Amino acid sequence: MRKLHLTVAVLLITSPLINSFAQTKTIAERLGYPPDSKLLIIHADDLAVAHSEDAASFDALDKHAVTSASIMVPCPWLNEVATYAKEHPDADLGLHLTLTSEWKTYRWGPVESKDKVPSLLDPMGYLWPDTPRGSAESESRRSRTRNSRPDRTGDRHGNPSHPPRQPHGHALLAP
Numbered sequence: 223m224r225k226l227h228l229t230v231a232v233l234l235i236t237s238p239l240i241n242s243f244a245q246t247k248t249i250a251e252r253l254g255y256p257p258d259s260k261l262l263i264i265h266a267d268d269l270a271v272a273h274s275e276d277a278a279s280f281d282a283l284d285k286h287a288v289t290s291a292s293i294m295v296p297c298p299w300l301n302e303v304a305t306y307a308k309e310h311p312d313a314d315l316g317l318h319l320t321l322t323s324e325w326k327t328y329r330w331g332p333v334e335s336k337d338k339v340p341s342l343l344d345p346m347g348y349l350w351p352d353t354p355r356g357s358a359e360s361e362s363r364r365s366r367t368r369n370s371r372p373d374r375t376g377d378r379h380g381n382p383s384h385p386p387r388q389p390h391g392h393a394l395l396a397p
């Protein structure tokens with residue numbers, strides 16, 4: 223029994239030390255470079271938004287002028303990007319969090335069915351052009367929903383609990 227306690231104590235003591243050590247490493251070190259290295263990662267943004275964007279980004283990826291790219295899934299040229307991804311399984315492609323559609327005459331909507339994400343959509347059925355309007359609409363809908371529910375159980379049926387705050391976001395996927 224004492225040995226078990228000792229083992230647990232050692233684990234409790236060493237675990238924070240290991241975590242502390244890992245957290246003191248610079249990003250450069252974690253990527254295998256010396257700690258004071260200056261690293262430059264050139265990233266291609268907004269794949270799928272347009273064919274010209276895709277063509278330029280694919281060329282840059284193929285020539286190693288850029289080392290990663292992010293995909294806007296709701297945009298019209300997604301199939302072109304999906305084809306490239308299948309043909310280039312080693313390409314470092316991430317998903318671009320896309321919560322807005324900010325251009326006047328070129329818009330896109332959600333990936334999810336529109337009836338399931340009404341607070342993300344403007345009156346035309348596209349994603350809001352900017353986050354303040356999207357946030358205001360989300361908050362307004364949440365307030366109406368809360369006020370109409372006597373038990374105030376909240377947003378269990380599809381209303382987002384956190385309206386979008388940033389029009390651009392990136393989540394990189396490891397290859």
Ligand SMILES: [Zn+2]
Nearest residue numbers: 267268318390
């Ligand atoms: Zn972007």
